[in-house]
Amino acid sequence: MSALDALYREIILDHYKSPRNRGRIDDPTIATQGNNPLCGDEIEVSLLIDQGRVADVRFQGVGCSISQASASMMTDSVKGKSIAEVLGLIQAFKDMMSAAAEPDPDTLGELEALAGVRQYPVRVKCASLAWTTLLEALDLLARAPSNA
């Protein structure tokens, strides 16, 4: 498989063309914006937290296929998980992007398809945007526990 085919795996293009959980939750527990000034990618992640679990998550924004697909896949993979599990997943994703560890298929599931991005260092920021925005939302939430 060429580096280009590894980057644009079918599942990534599918999420790009048919994004899941697109939009904004009406009355979110928290919503956070993120952007990548270098390429102009923008994203908003909204979360509904119920009893320490992600009851609903949505994203909206503009960006390249990698940033949009990564956001869509992220929403799919965190829905229903506990905050602790989500934090673990964010770490596993970051480790995959920084090549700190071989991707763990058990934790990452279909997110492993994004491993091809590592061959394109300038695109790692695109893939990571939704995840850093999600982490920021959870950080804000942790500092204001009364909202949860």
Place this chain on the structure above:
Amino acid sequence: MHGVDATVARDALDVRALREDFPILRRVVDGKPLIYLDNAATSQKPRAVIDALVRYYEEYNANIHRGVHTLGQQATDAYEQVREKVARFIHAPDPAGVVFTRNTTEAINIVASAWGRRYIREGDEILVSEMEHHSNLVPWQLLARDVGARIRAIPVTAEGTLDLSSVETLLSPRTRLVAVVHVSNVLGTINPVRRLADLAHRQGALILVDGAQSVPHLPVDVQEVGCDFIAFSSHKMLGPTGVGVLYASPSLLEQMDVYQGGGSMIRQVTLDHSTWAPVPTRFEAGTPSIADAIALGAAIDYLGGLGMANVRAHEIDLTRYALGALGSIPEVRLYGPADPLARGGVISFNFADVHPHDVGTVLDSEGIAIRAGHHCCQPLMRRLGAAATVRASFYVYNTHKEVDALVRALARVKELFGVGVRCALP
């Protein structure tokens, strides 16, 4: 040109021969020969420029304007000769008006700081345009913020030209400076700088021309343009990075404050007071990028050998060919003037709803280097209603075949992303 096979159109340059002068054009990227279409970002360097750098460091590396030894004199002579070459290249009457800077950005910052802080006051206006590079916008914002001046902007029309009808109303007795780009780094638009200079001068304002995309690509005669300041960079005109030029008449430079303090820029220094060296040295504090300035001289010699009129003719031919080829692809949306005579060799476009970064990555896999992004022109991007564009930009070594390769690679983009993919909007 109708009825003429564009691939056999007469070219003003012997491109096949001159490509041999650029060692980097032998590079292979991802198994494919490099097709370098990112010249508006930086140009490649001919062997003569690389050799000039090496020769300086191997044969006469020494600091300039100090020391009495042979090498110091040779380095000083070589450096100062380039000042004369630069002046001749832009038809400036006096080499003493040529200030070596780090790049275009620094040249503009010198004017904002050393001229602007002395002559622009509260309530004054600086007229820019909507198509300015951040380097010809942010320095004026910083100045305006500090002195209480106001920025006004000439709008860009749907065709990607300046709305000249608005200029006379935008100019007022409060306008102190018009700061405008000669050739847009996004749209390629060649702006009527002579006319803008006349309008500015009629109001008693000065005009600064950002020549970063014009001086490397077309014959520029600063006396014909009638600008008070012009700024450009070596690295976009076959020279090395690290050196740029600010040109203004020596008498205007003398009216300015100093920029950075330090060695070289002084005449006499006591513990609490200094006097300044004559212009242009007054604006060149510290050891400059000597080797790079000398190699800029080699780049100017190289361009002079080709002839700037021939460089321009070659780029018109390539731009005409590329506009035709790209324009025939239904998914391609082109920005900027349709007439190749009205623009430089810079073509911005988008491919359906595919993000420019995705287009850029696919093209890179075919060995094609283009720029994708906002091109340091965020206000213009907002005006165009595009978050980003793909930009192909040409220079002396580019060919019709390379444009053909770009068109073929765009077919690969279509194959990967499909046509009419939904735009990634909420």
